Amino acid sequence: MLIYTHKVHYYETDKMGITHHSNYIRWMEEARIAHLREIGLSFKSIEEMGYISPVVSLSVKYLSPTTFDDEILIETRLSKYSGVTLEVAYIMKNAADDTIVAKAKSKHCFIKDNQICSLERDGAEMDKILKMVLDK
Amino acid sequence: MLIYTHKVHYYETDKMGITHHSNYIRWMEEARIAHLREIGLSFKSIEEMGYISPVVSLSVKYLSPTTFDDEILIETRLSKYSGVTLEVAYIMKNAADDTIVAKAKSKHCFIKDNQICSLERDGAEMDKILKMVLDK
Amino acid sequence: MLIYTHKVHYYETDKMGITHHSNYIRWMEEARIAHLREIGLSFKSIEEMGYISPVVSLSVKYLSPTTFDDEILIETRLSKYSGVTLEVAYIMKNAADDTIVAKAKSKHCFIKDNQICSLERDGAEMDKILKMVLDK
Amino acid sequence: MLIYTHKVHYYETDKMGITHHSNYIRWMEEARIAHLREIGLSFKSIEEMGYISPVVSLSVKYLSPTTFDDEILIETRLSKYSGVTLEVAYIMKNAADDTIVAKAKSKHCFIKDNQICSLERDGAEMDKILKMVLDK
Secondary structure, eight states: OEEEEEEOOGGGBOTTSSBOTHHHHHHHHHHHHHHHHHTTOOHHHHHHTTEEOOEEEEEEEEOSOOOTTOEEEEEEEEEEEOSSOEEEEEEEEETTTOOEEEEEEEEEOOEETTEEOOHHHHOHHHHHHHHHHHHO | OEEEEEEOOGGGBOTTSSBOTHHHHHHHHHHHHHHHHHTTOOHHHHHHTTEEOOEEEEEEEEOSOOOTTOEEEEEEEEEEEOSSOEEEEEEEEETTTOOEEEEEEEEEOOEETTEEOOHHHHOHHHHHHHHHHHHO | OEEEEEEOOGGGBOTTSSBOTHHHHHHHHHHHHHHHHHTTOOHHHHHHTTEEOOEEEEEEEEOSOOOTTOEEEEEEEEEEEOSSOEEEEEEEEETTTOOEEEEEEEEEOOEETTEEOOHHHHOHHHHHHHHHHHHO | OEEEEEEOOGGGBOTTSSBOTHHHHHHHHHHHHHHHHHTTOOHHHHHHTTEEOOEEEEEEEEOSOOOTTOEEEEEEEEEEEOSSOEEEEEEEEETTTOOEEEEEEEEEOOEETTEEOOHHHHOHHHHHHHHHHHHO
16 A cells, blocks of 8 residues: 655646536546555656556545545555456545545556556566565 | 547547557546537536536446547447436447457536435436436 | 537536636647647548658637637638647637637647658648648 | 646547646646745635635646656746736756657636726735735
């Protein structure tokens, strides 16, 4: 588990006065990329190995609104790895009072030469790291 | 069912060369707002009645990438209405070849005076419209 | 001169209740790309010829706020072309009452093989079109 | 002068592989808000005093592209204050090599009760702080 902090920007609010819900999807990306870097899988290194890693699916439950200047703590957990797809789980809290503001999941695959790739078969280096981390 | 068209903007792409996945969430909002207007529930009229309608949850399955200049046809369907929450289902197709590029759902509540509101009890006008539409 | 229409999306507003100023920059891009397509220089064709066309500079004067659901008419004019850089001028009006809501300019260059390129020297086809249009 | 750091997010890039130019406008807001907070004028306190502070105009010169993961150092300087409008100047550098990547300016007014306001006349507290800071 890793914790990533995002402070809500003014331009992330909408006319309801709260954070627009689409921004949480972007924070998930920020947190996920930080987490992967931490375990030795920076996006730059992933792309240098010839992979891109698009999002296959995602879901979000919005539990409590946030707004400008709120500090959001995003706990990320690599929750599942099949050799082909990676799942990440997120719990987002308002740092002010530890309220859970959102829970989310996202699923990712790895593409090389325009084809979905089994890391288990073709990406030994990444496969090894992900298996090691998931075992914990 | 209604169909809303969104043409992918250059600024909606990312360095993978495809549409960034967060934008589909915004297109869902565009399509949903257009659909609600069509049935007599424009966001302006909803807000003038004193309601705001935040997103409670959402999920997206990304089935095929899209990119700059693609014309996306978004079919929206008001799929469920409980008197308190409204669910909307989306099927997004690439107009060029009718490929389904994404499927999604979102769930919404209605808030008045800072409280979640039962339209069934307190919002007769909106409740009537939503029930009529869902019955079809 | 061409007119491009953009309807302000809910997600383009901020907690002041008005359109966030950063979005006008994106509408300029939408309008510019539509204008270039109209004269035979679609972004796709530009990129297929091996060029990218980054923004060199821009300026915006915000004259009157806009908000959700406002229909913005964006007049674009290719105002200057040096053989190397292209300037575009924008006048944005609220369709409801023809108020001018913003005036803007942007300047663009053309890059091929990582180098700024003189279209006059190396891009005859695009050069010809731009000169013809600017002469009018 | 204050320095604010922004790390370029993946979702801020476009299909040219570089940061989309509209994001610099958002970073300017981030840096400006951080600077104003530092001198005792947090946006929250400004809004609690009943003011909003929209952007009147802005200009940007893009000098060198940036991309995902680049660390951008944004120097902000409150460059002019008329009693009614405030001007801010920005110099943005790539932290990796201190290249200047963009220079920008923005101008802001203060609105209370839907009217542009002279802080000199009606906003003594803010006026005092801004004059003190600008004198330096």
